[in-house]
Amino acid sequence: MEPSDLLIDAFGRLPGTVRRALHGLPVDQLNHRPYPEGNSIAWLIWHLARIEDAQIAAVAGHQQAWTAEGWAHRVGLPLAVEDTGYGHTSGEVAKVQVQSAEVLQGYYDAVNARTMAFVSGLTPADLDQVVDRSWDPPVTLGARLISSLADCLEHAGQAAYIRGMFAGGSMGS
Template sequence: MNSAADLLADAFGRIREGVHEVVDGLGVEELAARVDARANTIAWLVWHLTRVQDDHVADLAGGEQVWTAKGWAERFALPFAVHATGYGHGARQVAAVRAPAELLTGYHDAVHEATVGFLRRLRVADLARIVDERWSPPVTMGVRLVSVISDDLQHAGQAAFVRGLLHHR
C-alpha cells in the first residue's frame, strides 16, 4: 500500500469480492427469498449497498451516479424514484427488488470501477475536506468514505448470513 487511496481501494475491493461471493450460483428466486415476511433479501441488500456506494461516491466526485449515467436504472426497472437508494424501504419495496445475479454484480462492478477511478484521483489533503456540515463534528471526505465502506461491509455480511440461513433450512 502506497497511499490512503490504495488502502481505500483495497477496502472497496473486499466489498466487491463479498458481493460476488454472496450471489454466486443463486437464481432470481433464491436472491429474492426471505427468512421471514419482513426480512431483507440478498437481492435488496446487494442492490442497496451498491446504490449507497454509487450515490455517496458520485456526490464526493461531483459527478453523476453510475445508476443513471450508465443506464442501470432502466435495466433494473424498479418501481422507485430514480434517486432511491433503499433508505427507509419497507417490506413491499424490499420485495420489489428482483434481479439475476449477473445484473446485481454488473451494476456493482460498474460502481466499483467508478469508485476506484475516483480514488486514483484523490490526494491525501482531499480526505480532510468537509463534505457535510449537518453533523457535529462536520463530516470529512475520509470519514464519508469509511462510512460507506462500513455500511457496505455490514450489508454484504447480512446478505451472506441470509444465504447461509436459506441453504441450511
C-alpha cells in the same frame, strides 16, 4: 502506505464478497426474504450498490452509474430513480425483485470501478476536506468514505449470511 492505498484495498474487497453472495443463485433464492420483514439478498446487494454509487458520485462530483449508465432501466425496479433503499419500509423492500444475479453483479461492478477510480487519486489533504456541513461536526471526505464502506461491508456480510442459509450455500473465506 498512502491513505488511497488503504481505500483501494478496502473498497477492492467488496466485489468478491458481492460475487460470492450472488454467484449461481436462482431467482427465488435471490429474492427470498428470510422472514416476513427481512431483507433479501437482492435488496441488500442493490441497496449497498445504490449507497456506494450515490455517496461516491456526490463527493466525486459526477452522475451516478444508476442513471448515467442505464442501470436503473436494466435492473427495472418499480421505485423512483433516486431511491437508494435508505429508510425503506417492508413494502418497499418487497418491491426489490430482480430477474437475475448477473444484472446486480454488473451494476455493482460498474459502481465499484467508479469508486476505485475516484479513491485511487486521493491525497491525505483531500480526505480532510469537509464535504457535508449539515452534521455537527461537519463530515470530511475521509469520514464519508469510511461511513459508506462500513455500510457496504455490513450489507455484504448480511447477504453472505443469508446465502449461507441455503443448502450448499458455502461462501468460503
